[in-house]
Structure formats: structure tokens, C-alpha cells
Amino acid sequence: MKSFEYLCPKSVGELVKILYRYDGKARVLAGGTDLLVMMKQGKLQPECVVSLQAIPNLAYIREQKNGGIKIGAMTRLREIEASSLIQTKYPLLAKAAGWIGSRQVRWRATCGGNLCNGAPSADLAPPLICLGAKVIIGGRAKRTLPLEKFFLGPGQVSLRRGEFLQELVIPPPLPRTYGIYLKFTRSAMDIAVVGVAATASFKEEGECNHLRICLGAVAPTPLRAVKAEKIGLGERWDEERILVMARMASEEAKPIDDVRGTIYLRRHLVKVFTKRILSECLEQAQKKV
Numbered sequence: 177m178k179s180f181e182y183l184c185p186k187s188v189g190e191l192v193k194i195l196y197r198y199d200g201k202a203r204v205l206a207g208g209t210d211l212l213v214m215m216k217q218g219k220l221q222p223e224c225v226v227s228l229q230a231i232p233n234l235a236y237i238r239e240q241k242n243g244g245i246k247i248g249a250m251t252r253l254r255e256i257e258a259s260s261l262i263q264t265k266y267p268l269l270a271k272a273a274g275w276i277g278s279r280q281v282r283w284r285a286t287c288g289g290n291l292c293n294g295a296p297s298a299d300l301a302p303p304l305i306c307l308g309a310k311v312i313i314g315g316r317a318k319r320t321l322p323l324e325k326f327f328l329g330p331g332q333v334s335l336r337r338g339e340f341l342q343e344l345v346i347p348p349p350l351p352r353t354y355g356i357y358l359k360f361t362r363s364a365m366d367i368a369v370v371g372v373a374a375t376a377s378f379k380e381e382g383e384c385n386h387l388r389i390c391l392g393a394v395a396p397t398p399l400r401a402v403k404a405e406k407i408g409l410g411e412r413w414d415e416e417r418i419l420v421m422a423r424m425a426s427e428e429a430k431p432i433d434d435v436r437g438t439i440y441l442r443r444h445l446v447k448v449f450t451k452r453i454l455s456e457c458l459e460q461a462q463k464k465v
């Protein structure tokens with residue numbers, strides 16, 4: 177491994193100054209479950225590694241007055257998985273966190289690291305996008321971005337000079353909103369071949385009044401299946417409509433062939449998972465679970 181400087185700032189102000197000074201040549205160290213692997217493999221060779229460990233108040237899950245929540249970037253995946261608040265309000269997010277790596281990995285890995293990796297397969301991304309999450313970006317000036325705009329391409333996220341991911345904000349769930357995340361992997365501890373999340377809610381009369389579908393690992397960034405969403409919004413669903421939505425989501429995916437799966441397999445899985453998730457959301461709504 178190439179030698180590098182290691183810094184451990186004690187405040188956000190200090191962190192921002194360091195990141196600004198190094199202008200893209202420094203890397204933030206959160207849990208290190210991805211960064212250290214990349215550095216050992218020589219894929220990343222930062223001049224400086226800046227740990228977030230000593231900065232207070234970056235790890236928390238806080239309920240807001242409006243019913244939404246805020247999650248600090250240094251919050252461990254295991255804490256998200258085990259949080260009763262998240263399990264109750266956003267069960268698909270707790271599930272997604274619980275499917276990442278092993279328990280040891282989840283005790284180190286953070287939500288900020290999962291998103292800043294910019295991996296198309298990042299498991300937290302599809303559920304958080306469906307939940308309408310925003311990212312709060314710290315720097316010389318704070319800014320807020322819808323999470324789906326944060327991803328720019330494989331390994332690339334919208335962080336400018338001197339910036340870091342500080343916090344996630346998730347709005348309160350709409351009444352009677354159902355959400356599910358499904359992931360297909362080749363084996364335990366492997367990253368997703370395909371991940372699909374959706375959230376849906378329905379009026380008393382049965383029409384769908386909210387729908388978000390987000391696909392992981394089938395495009396350069398996590399991808400909203402907006403055409404499929406249009407087919408379901410404002411409509412009553414039956415088996416036929418759900419199948420049309422699932423087919424459309426599969427068409428919207430832009431997968432590649434790689435060691436984990438073929439284009440054909442990925443499109444097929446998007447269709448199967450979307451159909452299964454939407455059917456389950458409808459069933460739960462009808463039972464008023």
C-alpha cells in the first residue's frame with residue numbers, strides 16, 4: 177500500500193479545512209470496510225486519509241417533530257437494522273441494512289460510507305430513494321440534495337471540494353404506506369446482483385396515490401423506474417396492471433453483463449421482484465395491515 181498521511185480532526189470545521197486543502201486527494205474514513213479494501217488492492221491511493229471517528233455528533237438516529245427522522249452519516253448499519261424507530265416507521269430500510277455483509281461488517285460500516293461509495297449496488301440507496309430521503313452535505317456552506325441526485329455514476333457522488341456527507345433526512349411516512357426491499361445475491365455476504373425497492377399507498381377507494389420504485393445494481397446509479405410508476409399512479413391495481421408495471425420496470429433497467437449476472441438474468445429478476453413487491457404492497461393495503 178502506498179504511504180499516506182492520516183489525520184483525525186475533532187470538529188466539522190477542521191474536517192472541511194483538510195478536505196478543502198487536499199482538493200480531492202484526501203479520502204474520508206468512516207467504517208473503512210470499503211475504503212481499506214480499495215486501498216489494499218491499490219484501486220485507491222489517497223495522499224491523505226481523514227477519519228471521522230473523533231468528530232462528535234455524527235452518529236445518531238433522531239425522530240423529528242414532523243414524524244420524519246434524521247440519521248447521522250456515521251451511524252452504523254447495525255444500529256439502523258436494530259433501531260425500533262426505523263423498524264416501525266421504515267421497515268424496508270431496517271431490512272436492507274440487515275442484508276449488508278455480515279454482522280461484523282455492519283457493526284463497522286456506516287450509512288454515509290454505503291452511499292458515498294457510489295456503488296450502483298449500495299443496498300441502502302433504493303429504499304432511501306423510495307422513502308424520499310435527502311442528503312445534507314457539509315462543507316464551507318451546507319447544502320441539501322434529494323438522494324437520487326447524489327449519485328452521478330459508478331464510484332461517483334455529488335461531493336465538491338471540501339464537502340462530506342453529514343446527514344440523511346427522511347420525511348414522515350405517508351399514512352398507510354407499504355414498502356418492501358428485495359435483493360438477489362449469489363451467496364451470503366455478496367453485493368446485490370439486483371435490488372428492488374418500492375413504496376406505495378392507496379386511497380380508501382383503492383386508487384394508488386403514491387408510488388416509488390427504485391432499482392439497484394442494474395444501471396450506473398440507483399434508478400427510479402418512473403415509467404412503471406406512471407402506470408400505477410392514480411389507478412386501482414389488479415394482477416394484469418402489476419404485471420405491466422413489472423415488465424416496464426424491467427425495460428427501464430440498464431443492466432450490464434458481469435461476473436455476478438447477465439443482462440438477461442438482471443432484467444428477469446427486476447420483473448419478478450417488482451411484481452412480487454407490488455403484489456405484496458397491494459395485499460397489505462387490502463388487509464389494512
Ligand SMILES: Cc1cc2nc3c(=O)[nH]c(=O)nc-3n(C[C@H](O)[C@H](O)[C@H](O)COP(=O)(O)OP(=O)(O)OC[C@H]3O[C@@H](n4cnc5c(N)ncnc54)[C@H](O)[C@@H]3O)c2cc1C
Pocket residue numbers: 203204205206207208209210211212213249250253275276277278281284285286287288289290291292293297298299300335339340341342365366367368
Ligand atoms: C465482506 C463485505 C461485504 C459487503 N457487503 C455489502 C453488501 O451486501 N451491500 C452493500 O451495499 N455493501 C456491502 N459492502 C460494502 C461496504 O461495507 C458498505 O458499502 C459500507 O456501508 C461502507 O461503509 P463504511 O463506513 O465502511 O465506508 P468506508 O469504507 O469508510 O468509505 C467508503 C467510501 O465512502 C467515503 N465516505 C465514507 N463516509 C463518508 C462521508 N460521511 N462523507 C464523504 N465520504 C465518505 C470514503 O472516503 C470511501 O470512498 C461489503 C463490504 C465487505 C467488506
